[in-house]
Amino acid sequence: MGAVAGRARGGRGRGAGRGAGGAALSGGKAPGGGRGRRARVTLRQIADEVGTSQSTASRALAGHGYVAPELKARIEEAAARLGYVPDISARTLKGHSSGLIGLLVSDLRNQFYAQLAAGVEQTVAAAGHQVVLVDDHGDEAEAVRGAKAFVAMRAAGVLLAPVGREATELLVGHGTPVVEVDRRSGVRGCDAVIIDSESGAREAVGHLLALGHRRIAVVVDETVWDTGRNRLKGYRAAHRAAGVPLARRLVLDLGLRPDDPRRDVAAFLDANPDVTAVFAANNVMAEAVWQELKRRGAAVPGRCSMVSFDDLTWMRVVEPGLTAVRQPVYEMGNRAAQLLIERIDGGHGRAETRTLRPELVLRGSTAAPASAPGADIGAS
């Protein structure tokens, strides 16, 4: 191996008519100059421009090693003038992770996830990283594809909002720090930030029971993840605590991803015209219940009270306002991102789960049941 391996760098910079103030840019590459994709400005270019070496330029710009103040100033000036922007891939390739943080959600159109994403983005940006967003639309295969993309780009860490085990396992298997949000998959080795679904549901249903309701329906998306399951558990626990017997017929479990939840709610209410209150386990269910109640002209809370788990904008704008279990979603995004960043910055130690407490917000949609006989919400 010879001594002169590096590319020769003569022929540019160094005295090419820059005597009068360094106005002449080498090759007309001023940012905002020519149209179309120009060659990107590299460290070597600014080094040539200043007449120093790549490594010195690197040190000056990265602020790590020692560089003479005067030289450093000239390098910085050249970098600014040429519009230098360091190339992340090169830096990443060198060994550091990309600084990208993956966020996998299951439905961005749902305000819940949008809020969550907003919270995550805020904290991530404040820490100087970027969010790579993938929406799997509830499709496990998409989630896995997303997870692969995250490891391919050497994401510094990943946040998983409701997705299955497979994606989590893949990531953890590749050594990528993972924080699960809103739900725990049960995969070992990842942190989690969740909301105490059970106690939130218990409180909501307890409120209904305290008002005197005895036939309270619960409408759930699914009971296979811990969110749905724990909300149902809370519903049951509240009944037990109040000494009110449970009736299986009052549980409407839609199984995963129903096409038209409102129709299912309608059929359910037709079959159970005597319910006096409904507990909706999430915002999608709440919307379906609300719409159906409105459609059949059932007065809320006159004929039927209702409580929602999750509190969105529309719930406080409608008349009457919906009594709801408010989840601090945005904050949950903040916290999850925070936890992930701590983990990335060398936080070792055991995986931890942080649990946030939801809060029951009382509004107009709940009241004591009508005592008049026959005041049911049966068939429209």
Place this chain on the structure above:
Amino acid sequence: MGAVAGRARGGRGRGAGRGAGGAALSGGKAPGGGRGRRARVTLRQIADEVGTSQSTASRALAGHGYVAPELKARIEEAAARLGYVPDISARTLKGHSSGLIGLLVSDLRNQFYAQLAAGVEQTVAAAGHQVVLVDDHGDEAEAVRGAKAFVAMRAAGVLLAPVGREATELLVGHGTPVVEVDRRSGVRGCDAVIIDSESGAREAVGHLLALGHRRIAVVVDETVWDTGRNRLKGYRAAHRAAGVPLARRLVLDLGLRPDDPRRDVAAFLDANPDVTAVFAANNVMAEAVWQELKRRGAAVPGRCSMVSFDDLTWMRVVEPGLTAVRQPVYEMGNRAAQLLIERIDGGHGRAETRTLRPELVLRGSTAAPASAPGADIGAS
């Protein structure tokens, strides 16, 4: 330079007790194996494993050049077994762009942007790329920081939803394909997908005028971007078309980013108790108007009609439903991403702007004005 420049690759793979089916992984690196960050699996490793060269492995896995079927199969098997995932940064560094697509929005908590982001994500993912999401919270400096990050990561292209000129110029100056969404900055050289604000507003206000309203207020966020400006323009155009004189006092322009729009609306209504209808120029304004109308117990549409530009979930759930100018937001995200991808895939030619037409959705919040004298919505 000697002939043997590559690192020696003996000592691993090649006959290390793999006779019985290749079960022994070199060094126990099975995905899902040990805890903690393991060394990542590289092309060289799988090449060694199979006993071939890096480039052959590359060709086999990338599907480009020629590789003997049998060898190819063995390479693929090894890759799968070792959990190989190609390193994007290396590929990017080599010259290809990262495949990442930047999306800059100004407020993800606003459902409008969330829907937009969802639409973008869908199309981008379908094209095999990823979305890097940055929310600048309406802060130009943040937007510029985001734009820099996009060029640093060699984003294949960037989508800009309402942000100022500076970020756009920076990106365009670096040769990054840019598509502006919802608003045009006026910077030359970038495509745009927007909604015809003026005609939407004209139609909405025209509807109000046709119902007989003569004192119609308009509430706008800002009139410095083309969105707000064009909606105001539409408001005026409708009046001119109907031969109804314009009154300056009926225009409430909040200037950018007001803290508490509802309070401003309240003051405005106190000062103009004779308005019979309000046109809100976007969803934030609509919420403020709606809340304030409700607060002072003004019947809608009895005392005051209202129309919103932008149609969100809550607007069709409240009673009465809001008459609104529906913008195909999700679709706008799709289209913008589509346009960007076309541009990335070599679409040259002139920058183009695609305009989507909004649609007026009639609901219960608009009716003919009350003819009774003194039926105004003045001070609460």
Place this chain on the structure above:
DNA sequence: CTGTTAGCGCTTTCAG
């Protein structure tokens, strides 16, 4: 069809 070679732009020892 397969292997060797030469970098992409950057960071990081390690000598001067």
Place this chain on the structure above:
DNA sequence: CTGAAAGCGCTAACAG
């Protein structure tokens, strides 16, 4: 304090 040199993992000629 500065510069030369060695790669990070991958792709893309170009020889065999």
